[in-house]
Amino acid sequence: MLGYIIKRLSLAVLIIVFAITLLFVMIHSIPGDPVSTMLGPRATPELKASLEERMGLNEPLPVQIAYFFTNAITGNLGTDVFTNRPVTSIIGEQLSYTLMLIFASISWSALLGIFLGCYSAIKRNTISDKILAVLSVSFIATPSFVVSLYSLLFFSVYLGWLPAIGAGDSDDLWDQLIHLVLPAFSIGLSWVGYIARLVRASMLEIMSENHIRTARAFGLPRRWVIYRYALRLAILPTITVIGVGMGFLLSAAVFAEIVFSRPGLGKLVIDSITTRNYPVVMGSVLLSTIIFVVSTTLSDIINAMLDPRIGRQL
Amino acid sequence: MIMKQNNELQLIIKHFFRNILGVAGFLIVMLMVLSAIFADFIVPYDPIALNIKERLQGPSFSHLLGTDQLGRDIFSRMVMGSRVALQVALPTVFGAVSIGFVLGMIAGFGPKWLDNAIILLLDTLRSFPTVMFALAVVALVGPSLETVIFIIIVTSIPTYGRVVRTQTLSIKSSEFILAEKSMGSSTARILLVHILPNIFGPIAVLSAMEIPTIIGLEAGLSFLGMGVRPPTPSWGSLLNEGYTLIRNTPWLLIAGGVPLIITTLGFTFLGETLRDAVDPKLRKRN
Numbered sequence: 001m002l003g004y005i006i007k008r009l010s011l012a013v014l015i016i017v018f019a020i021t022l023l024f025v026m027i028h029s030i031p032g033d034p035v036s037t038m039l040g041p042r043a044t045p046e047l048k049a050s051l052e053e054r055m056g057l058n059e060p061l062p063v064q065i066a067y068f069f070t071n072a073i074t075g076n077l078g079t080d081v082f083t084n085r086p087v088t089s090i091i092g093e094q095l096s097y098t099l100m101l102i103f104a105s106i107s108w109s110a111l112l113g114i115f116l117g118c119y120s121a122i123k124r125n126t127i128s129d130k131i132l133a134v135l136s137v138s139f140i141a142t143p144s145f146v147v148s149l150y151s152l153l154f155f156s157v158y159l160g161w162l163p164a165i166g167a168g169d170s171d172d173l174w175d176q177l178i179h180l181v182l183p184a185f186s187i188g189l190s191w192v193g194y195i196a197r198l199v200r201a202s203m204l205e206i207m208s209e210n211h212i213r214t215a216r217a218f219g220l221p222r223r224w225v226i227y228r229y230a231l232r233l234a235i236l237p238t239i240t241v242i243g244v245g246m247g248f249l250l251s252a253a254v255f256a257e258i259v260f261s262r263p264g265l266g267k268l269v270i271d272s273i274t275t276r277n278y279p280v281v282m283g284s285v286l287l288s289t290i291i292f293v294v295s296t297t298l299s300d301i302i303n304a305m306l307d308p309r310i311g312r313q314l
Numbered sequence: 315m316i317m318k319q320n321n322e323l324q325l326i327i328k329h330f331f332r333n334i335l336g337v338a339g340f341l342i343v344m345l346m347v348l349s350a351i352f353a354d355f356i357v358p359y360d361p362i363a364l365n366i367k368e369r370l371q372g373p374s375f376s377h378l379l380g381t382d383q384l385g386r387d388i389f390s391r392m393v394m395g396s397r398v399a400l401q402v403a404l405p406t407v408f409g410a411v412s413i414g415f416v417l418g419m420i421a422g423f424g425p426k427w428l429d430n431a432i433i434l435l436l437d438t439l440r441s442f443p444t445v446m447f448a449l450a451v452v453a454l455v456g457p458s459l460e461t462v463i464f465i466i467i468v469t470s471i472p473t474y475g476r477v478v479r480t481q482t483l484s485i486k487s488s489e490f491i492l493a494e495k496s497m498g499s500s501t502a503r504i505l506l507v508h509i510l511p512n513i514f515g516p517i518a519v520l521s522a523m524e525i526p527t528i529i530g531l532e533a534g535l536s537f538l539g540m541g542v543r544p545p546t547p548s549w550g551s552l553l554n555e556g557y558t559l560i561r562n563t564p565w566l567l568i569a570g571g572v573p574l575i576i577t578t579l580g581f582t583f584l585g586e587t588l589r590d591a592v593d594p595k596l597r598k599r600n
Contacts, residue, residue, distance in 0.1 A: 014434065015438050015441050019438045134335065137579075137582055137586065141575075141581075142575050143574065145553075149557060153560055246443075247441075247444065250446060270449065278453065284446065285446045285449070285450040288446045289443065289446070
């Protein structure tokens with residue numbers, strides 16, 4: 001087991017290093033240079049040269065990458081072009097909003113999804129199972145930002161039930177929760193469908209396994225067997241899916257933050273693109289990549305711990 | 315052999331058309347493709363012609379979905395938007411599938427070190443959260459249709475590459491390939507004549523199921539103002555305008571969102587039914 005964990009972790013580090021290198025190489029092979037993009041077309045050559053030097057862009061590419069790594073390890077992702085504040089602290093402020101949103105979205109959708117999946121499996125092939133199946137697919141297929149826009153239109157603009165913009169007063173917990181409802185609903189909706197389908201499939205598989213049949217044969221009540229034994233196993237794949245789905249959640253959060261004008265990583269990136277604040281954009285992209293890789297790695301390790309067969313594959 | 319293939323195809327078609335959702339998906343996709351092809355004949359107005367006098371009107375007989383803030387006919391812009399969606403989806407799928415095929419087959423058939431290197435590359439590409447990656451690229455090169463296509467190709471290569479690799483690996487060790495090898499077939503012949511046709515089915519299904527994601531992503535990027543440039547009508551840009559005018563008119567949001575939802579649903583139903591119909595194991599279950 002320890003061997004697997006070490007292997008998986010070193011693979012994760014390798015992927016992150018490779019991803020950063022790839023991003024750097026890509027940036028340099030694309031036409032146009034960051035300095036001109038940042039300063040605009042009317043910048044003087046002197047100004048360009050000084051900014052290039054400040055950002056270390058006049059060094060050869062391998063040196064730049066090496067610089068970046070040594071800095072990144074010490075938590076230094078460069079400084080904001082305008083305010084001269086460290087990028088890490090700017091991102092840190094926004095990250096908590098995004099993580100809170102993602103956590104809220106995945107919590108409600110996992111609860112509802114597990115319940116619906118379980119229900120479908122028990123009521124297999126009935127009308128309600130079939131309706132739920134179609135609903136699940138529809139939830140999965142609908143882009144989350146369209147859900148955001150329509151829930152904003154319906155619940156905020158027309159009905160006026162819920163606030164339309166912002167993250168709420170930072171001292172008022174209730175206000176913050178109210179502001180979280182629509183964005184978390186929009187991001188989580190497709191996950192309800194996804195998790196419901198997953199739980200239904202694994203529940204059906206588990207219900208036909210020997211230990212469940214034995215438990216039933218011993219005369220244990222059906223409900224007891226389902227909730228006590230089958231469901232516990234059936235929600236395992238959900239853990240993996242949430243880990244792997246972190247990338248999708250981060251992407252969906254970008255849209256929700258824009259639509260509901262919430263502070264967060266996504267809004268920070270979009271604002272930084274419009275103001276051409278290049279170090280902030282790169283820092284945020286790198287951080288979200290790292291979050292994604294870490295969460296997939298963690299879910300792989302948790303999975304291997306729960307099911308020892310996986311550990312032997314790598 | 316030919317008889318058997320015909321039977322297989324008939325079986326797939328029979329199973330496909332027995333499923334109501336599959337048929338619905340097929341019809342929706344056909345409708346969308348036809349309206350994209352014949353958009354020029356369907357639209358009642360020039361989708362980019364300005365008419366400030368008639369700005370922000372509600373639906374009427376002359377303007378089915380009303381007009382936007384510049385007096386452009388929303389219905390015409392919606393119909394034209396289907397064209398942009400397909401313009402992005404088709405080259406993207408083609409590009410990603412081609413590159414995925416090459417990388418996956420090399421990984422599956424080549425030496426172990428090359429396999430490891432390609433897997434590392436695919437895992438790395440997969441580790442960028444798509445939208446964040448897209449924003450980074452757009453920040454550098456500026457928004458355009460080509461940028462969107464490039465971004466989606468790069469981020470969908472791993473999906474295809476991994477499936478092709480797994481399939482190649484499993485076919486490679488089968489007995490008929492061993493027989494071919496012992497008769498002196500070249501690697502190219504084995505790859506092109508035997509392995510390629512066998513992988514095609516799963517990849518076609520996967521592509522049908524990836525198209526909704528691609529169309530959604532294109533619309534999303536255009537919504538953020540990072541995709542198609544104005545005045546080109548796209549569903550994403552309709553949603554963007556609808557968002558800024560959300561307190562004035564709902565029609566822009568409806569014209570951008572409803573076709574988007576219906577199309578993604580159509581492709582998803584089509585893909586899912588196709589998957590069940592093509593796979594003999596799933597066919598039996600239903």
